[in-house]
Amino acid sequence: MNEAGWFPALALDGIERRYGRAETTVEVLNGASLALYPGQSVALIAPSGAGKSTLLHVAGLLERPNAGEVTVGGVAASTMADDERTALRRGQIGFVYQFHHLLPEFTALENLVLPQMIAGLSRSEAASRGRELLGYLGLAARETHRPAELSGGEQQRVAIARAVANSPRVLLADEPTGNLDPKTADHVFATLAALVKATGLAALIATHNMDLAARMDRRVTIRDGRVTEMA
Numbered sequence: 211m212n213e214a215g216w217f218p219a220l221a222l223d224g225i226e227r228r229y230g231r232a233e234t235t236v237e238v239l240n241g242a243s244l245a246l247y248p249g250q251s252v253a254l255i256a257p258s259g260a261g262k263s264t265l266l267h268v269a270g271l272l273e274r275p276n277a278g279e280v281t282v283g284g285v286a287a288s289t290m291a292d293d294e295r296t297a298l299r300r301g302q303i304g305f306v307y308q309f310h311h312l313l314p315e316f317t318a319l320e321n322l323v324l325p326q327m328i329a330g331l332s333r334s335e336a337a338s339r340g341r342e343l344l345g346y347l348g349l350a351a352r353e354t355h356r357p358a359e360l361s362g363g364e365q366q367r368v369a370i371a372r373a374v375a376n377s378p379r380v381l382l383a384d385e386p387t388g389n390l391d392p393k394t395a396d397h398v399f400a401t402l403a404a405l406v407k408a409t410g411l412a413a414l415i416a417t418h419n420m421d422l423a424a425r426m427d428r429r430v431t432i433r434d435g436r437v438t439e440m441a
């Protein structure tokens with residue numbers, strides 16, 4: 211708990227993650243700890259190979275650490291079976307990648323409806339929330355467009371809308387604006403930041419863009435396998 215009395219939306223505690231065996235082992239994370247609070251956006255800035263993707267995969271319950279604990283919304287994941295971890299991930303964590311990964315055959319709205327229906331909502335409930343999100347992100351006029359009919363910035367905004375469609379607690383993003391020109395990156399980032407504040411999401415965003423990182427609440431890096439705060 212921090213001084214404001216909130217519990218972290220996401221906590222990593224003493225995470226160890228290594229790849230390979232015996233003398234070829236690479237220790238990527240070696241006692242990495244981090245707490246993300248609701249409504250907080252945190253930039254993850256580190257050179258290539260430092261372990262950003264590994265940290266995001268462990269935080270997002272996509273990879274199990276060799277040691278340490280991941281706690282999402284107060285629920286510890288280390289002792290969970292795979293199906294429980296999947297349920298926790300689907301319910302609580304949204305992902306945005308550098309490339310949008312939207313389903314090409316489906317419209318923007320359908321791309322938001324599908325994950326909500328998988329989570330158990332009816333088609334009409336899912337469509338209603340999908341329209342609301344697209345409207346909030348300035349995409350109301352793009353509902354029926356397929357990804358190929360959207361600009362790069364619009365595609366990324368739809369990908370962000372899809373990531374938060376099931377109202378997750380935590381948003382994890384790996385270079386979400388890395389593929390966009392500076393002006394579009396700025397717009398997409400502003401949208402993401404507004405969403406974080408409006409919904410109380412906690413966001414961990416790996417980026418190389420120092421201008422965008424400067425506008426987040428906190429900046430962290432990975433040094434010798436540990437997460438450390440930056441100025």
Ligand code: ADP
Binds near residue numbers: 229258265
């Ligand atoms: P970043 O995202 O900061 O570029 P990564 O987390 O992708 O860094 O990788 C960190 C290190 O771990 C790199 O040296 C990479 O080669 C190694 N690594 C990542 N995934 C694997 C894997 N599945 N098997 C072996 N080594 C890996």
